[in-house]
Amino acid sequence: MSLKYALVHEWLTPQATGGSELVVQEVLQHIEADVYALIDFESTNPQSYLFGRSIGTTFLQSLPFARNGVQKYLPLLPIAIEQLDLRDYDVILSSSHAVAKGILSTPQQLHICYCHTPMRYAWDLTFDYLSSSRMGRGPQGLITRYLLHQLRQWDALSANRVDYFIANSVHTARRIWRCYRRQATVIYPPVNIERFPFQTQKEDFYLTVSRLVSYKRVSLIVQAFNQLGLPLVVIGTGPDLEAIRKLAQPNVQVLGFQPDSVVEQYMTRAKAFVYAACEDFGIALVEAQACGTPVIAYGAGGALETVRDIRQHPNSGTGLFFQSQSADALIEAVNTFERSKNSFSPEQGRLNAAGFAPKIFGDRYLAFLEQCQEGYKSQFSPENFKFPQAYSP
Known part of the structure; x- marks a missing residue:
């Protein structure tokens, strides 16, 4: 029956x-x-x-x-x-x-x-x-x-x-x-990894994609990049959108809501994907790796199960963790990434993401x-x- x-x-x-x-x-x-x-x-x-x-x-x-x-x-x-x-x-x-x-x-x-x-x-x-x-x-x-x-x-x-x-x-x-x-x-x-194009050549900007609510800590990311002066693209919408736009310096582009096709292109081209929330899983972190894009993430929650810190996995690293939800900790992680960005293999990111197909x-x-x-x-x-x-x- x-x-x-x-x-x-x-x-x-x-x-x-x-x-x-x-x-x-x-x-x-x-x-x-x-x-x-x-x-x-x-x-x-x-x-x-x-x-x-x-x-x-x-x-x-x-x-x-x-x-x-x-x-x-x-x-x-x-x-x-x-x-x-x-x-x-x-x-x-x-x-x-x-x-x-x-x-x-x-x-x-x-x-x-x-x-x-x-x-x-x-x-x-x-x-x-x-x-x-x-x-x-x-x-x-x-x-x-x-x-x-x-x-x-x-x-x-x-x-x-x-x-x-x-x-x-x-x-x-x-x-x-x-x-x-x-x-x-x-x-x-x-994770529909086939939806995301894989690309080895990256452009000179960082990316975060997120709902703009307080616990996602997108304002923390913007504050860090305001100090770093490095190019950052923010995609997403939510109650914090206007506050984040006011906070952003000229090196930070806040695009608001974007269709999937635009998100995929930015994620494919980004130098690295940045995330500051403590997520239960964090699907966006896997999607970024599917594009061959390294991840810089707060080292807590589901990120510890989906991202491999290159300092612990020199041959198969897919990202870097920062240990506290603070602008200073993120700045230190971005500076570490800038020094070691050539050590990351886009193929390792795609391979790691395939485990969540x-x-x-x-x-x-x-x-x-x-x-x-x-x-x-x-x-x-x-x-x-x-x-x-x-x-x-």
């Missing part, structure tokens, strides 16, 4: 085109599943892989300004995801960076969650969120803190609804353990799915049932 699958993601909009959406797209290449989300504005988008597809949504779909993102309705997200009725499915696959893992299920259903990150604004980025938003100040700040406290409680509780966790990096697996006390299997997300993801995801189905069927059969042993790292 064939199993019936549901795939649940947080939100599907033309603005949401990051690594989590690539996971959804790749999973649907291999598994025939009905798709659900808090909101969906992709099935009506002719440029989307979901165009024309029937997608189940929640009451958030009809709320004002939902198309621009449901984060403004943060307190309603847990309630909304719990309204999706998936009782007709045998297997639930959630792709979660906020609340998708909180879907309600029955004891007969298998729930596998690909966790891109535990909800950042409820955990790691709570104080960034409070300090950068007017909602974090004054009397309303007390209400915001209480709501985030409630959200953390729900988030930890809803982790118990997942049978098996997949993490997109070892860094994320550690965070899953820290927040939920749950073990996770690491399967790196797919979609086929590798697909093979590992399907193998893990099969393993979970067999384990779940065996463990919870009446004759074999016993409570799982507690995991300790």
